[in-house]
Amino acid sequence: MSGPTDLTFADIDRDEALLEAVAALHGETRAAFLRKAAIGGGALLAALAMPPSAGAAARLTDTAVLQFGLRFERLQATFYTEADRLGTVGRMPAAKQQWARTLGAHERAHVRIIKQILGDKAGPRPFFDFHGSTESDGSFTRTAVAMEDLTVALLTGVTPHMQDRRLSAALFGLLTTEARHAAWARHLVGTTPAARSFDDPRPVADVQSIVDATHFIRASPRLRRRRSRPRFTG
């Protein structure tokens, strides 16, 4: 296991899907980004919190923020649920089981309430493909750490933009909870729970790019077809 200060982003993101996207946001190749990050004493997960080179947050409506938030919460809830259902969580040490199951229950509760708030505007559940990262302790943990940190960066970025103060108050409640999730995850992998003295906000567009780059959210398989004449035996 990595020591408390030498955990690199690549350690967490072994498939490097997130890394590619983060590097792109900084206008660099993956190799250049890694090199630069290494000079600074290890990329750490602070890579997620480094300010991107360009792009101010677009003006977002409260509904759009909640819709993106729901998409992201669904991603997390499905991730933890799938790992639990597949038995990956059950094979972990007791402390990690408690962590994974607590986070899974929290994320499902977040999904329920945001869906309820959005009502008809919630949209259909996306189809997720975690590319096997729910199927082993190592890849599950690495992805969970990156995902929780990303959630904190997202909520830090969007919460001040909410026009309805009561909605921003609710998102602050989610933000502090997600920050505890991130710290708990970091503690479990043996890295510093609070790596920096300040969490920089991250625009939704950046988070969207990072999530897109993981390819965790996929087009639904085409299971239904119209006007295709059946050729079953009849």
Place this chain on the structure above:
Amino acid sequence: MSRRRILAWAAGGAAAATLAAVAGSGPAGTAADRAPAATPDGAVDARGLPAPVRPAFTPGRPRALGADRFTSRWAPVRRPATALARPAAGAPAVARVAARTPEGTTNIVLVIGRRTDAAGRVWVRARLATLPNGRTGWLPRSALGGYGTVDTELRVDTARLTATLLVRGRPVFRAPVGIGQTRWPTPRGRFYVRDELTRFAGRTYGPVAFGTSARSSVLTDWPAGGFVGIHGTDRPDLVPGRISHGCIRLRNADILVLARLMPVGTPLTVD
């Protein structure tokens, strides 16, 4: 230290002025936004501090996952692959698995097991849509897409000529069915629903037809390989009965109800 004293300490002196400036967010601030009154010793009277903004929502109690015994898992075939007899590279091939069904939909397999080999590769044991019926094989996890889940199961009783849909183990729908004639029997065993076709021309199959992984072991030269469907009919007078080429026919009103309740990926048992 009491809560009030802590607040007074935190907000004392210059900090009190800062708090007041932050709280007074506009020229016409509300009573709650106004600066709290200072006590004679310079500390802030905590009773004058604004109340927190009431959140628009708060999540309900977190709930642990329930029992999993009614959940079945399926996965789309991401790329054509060879199903193997064992979860190991080099094991004998069992069948070739395509990425598309003959109907042009995404091919899916029903997941019935998983194993990680010594090299750390994950293998998935899947029910296959091949002859002989009931065959299973191991596919590399990388050949499959994300998992879908269902909590439904369809049971077809060929003696009673009924179809029963269970949701989380409880029957929610039952209807009479037509099944294969003696010379073209509906295959028995465990299968799954792998696609759903609608709005096609012609009335033979009714308004909805589900494709299944079951295949006729007799009509092997049927177009597209003789897959067994579950569909409506233009001859409702023949249902229930042993009247088809192997397909499972329901009256049109029944197949429409079933289509609302049964997702693709549902396990199918014919016995």
